[in-house]
Amino acid sequence: MTNESANISAQDISQYPWLVAPYQQFCHLCCQDKHSHAQLIAVDMALGGVALVNSMAKSALCINKTQGGACGHCKACLLCDAGNHPDLHRIQSDGAQIKVDQIRQLCQSLTHTAQQSGARVAIIEHAERMNIAAANALLKTLEEPGEDTLLLLQTDTVANLLPTITSRCQKVAFKAPSTQQILVWLEAQNLLPAADEQGKRHDVTWCLSVVGGPIKLAESLHNNHYQQLLDYRKDWAKSLQSGHLHDSLLKLTDLQLIDALKVLYLYLRQYVVKSNINLTDSADKSARLNPLIQSRIIALAGEVMAMSHKLSTTANVNTQALCQKYVLQFKHVLALT
Numbered sequence: 001m002t003n004e005s006a007n008i009s010a011q012d013i014s015q016y017p018w019l020v021a022p023y024q025q026f027c028h029l030c031c032q033d034k035h036s037h038a039q040l041i042a043v044d045m046a047l048g049g050v051a052l053v054n055s056m057a058k059s060a061l062c063i064n065k066t067q068g069g070a071c072g073h074c075k076a077c078l079l080c081d082a083g084n085h086p087d088l089h090r091i092q093s094d095g096a097q098i099k100v101d102q103i104r105q106l107c108q109s110l111t112h113t114a115q116q117s118g119a120r121v122a123i124i125e126h127a128e129r130m131n132i133a134a135a136n137a138l139l140k141t142l143e144e145p146g147e148d149t150l151l152l153l154q155t156d157t158v159a160n161l162l163p164t165i166t167s168r169c170q171k172v173a174f175k176a177p178s179t180q181q182i183l184v185w186l187e188a189q190n191l192l193p194a195a196d197e198q199g200k201r202h203d204v205t206w207c208l209s210v211v212g213g214p215i216k217l218a219e220s221l222h223n224n225h226y227q228q229l230l231d232y233r234k235d236w237a238k239s240l241q242s243g244h245l246h247d248s249l250l251k252l253t254d255l256q257l258i259d260a261l262k263v264l265y266l267y268l269r270q271y272v273v274k275s276n277i278n279l280t281d282s283a284d285k286s287a288r289l290n291p292l293i294q295s296r297i298i299a300l301a302g303e304v305m306a307m308s309h310k311l312s313t314t315a316n317v318n319t320q321a322l323c324q325k326y327v328l329q330f331k332h333v334l335a336l337t
Contacts, residue, residue: 013055013069016048016215017185018177026056026172027069036170037145040127042158043174046213050125052172053152057088057121060150076116086115089122093129100133107141110149119148127153128160135162142168179205182214191221210262228256232263239327240267245320252319254311261308264326268301296333300326 013023029035043049058080062070070077079085089109091102106122114120153169155161182205186192195201207229211217220226231248238246252260275289304326311317
């Protein structure tokens with residue numbers, strides 16, 4: 001367990017328009033003292049889940065809180081900004097799991113009197129990573145939290161939480177941003193590519209599922225990562241057509257391989273979609289894949305995605321051999337036509 005807090009203020013929340021509504025709703029309830037002692041924040045980290053819980057915690061600890069959130073100037077706010085508020089506790093996973101000893105220590109800390117004579121707040125990041133013993137250890141505190149205690153459970157995957165946990169929390173209402181909202185947000189930061197001569201812009205949102213969300217996409221557009229993803233997509237197209245690997249796919253590291261496979265997954269799915277797009281009576285019907293071929297390409301895409309997940313815990317993979325394997329499988333599927 002750590003008492004460190006990221007330096008995220010209510011002002012930072014305004015940088016992510018999709019977080020403003022849930023944050024303001026919490027602040028409104030907090031001012032009226034009508035919020036539940038346990039809040040479930042099912043907002044992926046890639047969408048700013050940690051930024052939201054940090055701001056909620058700061059608002060709850062603020063001495064002069066308002067409907068708009070933390071004042072930003074009181075002693076509690078300054079301690080939060082410095083990352084050393086003694087009554088703000090944070091749990092992060094120890095490796096792949098949040099373990100029972102971490103939760104037991106947290107629950108014990110929450111029984112102590114607040115050092116700043118205010119609330120005691122606990123943030124649990126990636127709450128879905130609690131193992132069974134850890135989740136069960138938290139139940140008593142969720143049922144009997146003590147006075148002026150607030151637990152903020154952030155999760156990327158709410159379905160992986162035990163029902164006994166979710167049923168004891170108030171779920172923060174959240175609506176993920178649409179593709180159009182993400183584009184408007186990126187444009188406001190001058191991150192979108194320039195339009196071509198016809199006034200059309202390249203759609204950068206195609207890789208949202210690869211990078212993990214709009215915040216990570218913005219980071220990728222800032223550096224060379226997005227261009228790297230484009231290279232993977234271009235080189236997969238060339239490789240699947242020719243039957244052998246091209247350019248960037250010949251020199252992948254283990255970490256890059258995961259991104260490359262996620263791009264291949266998207267490419268295969270899109271390949272099937274494009275084969276079905278509004279072919280007119282006069283169009284070449286040979287361009288349409290038969291249902292059996294489509295199902296086999298989708299199955300191959302699923303195999304690729306499963307491997308990308310597996311690779312996060314597997315090392316020393318022959319990257320070229322694996323990529324070539326998928327190219328040959330694709331060529332074999334098409335040969336069945």
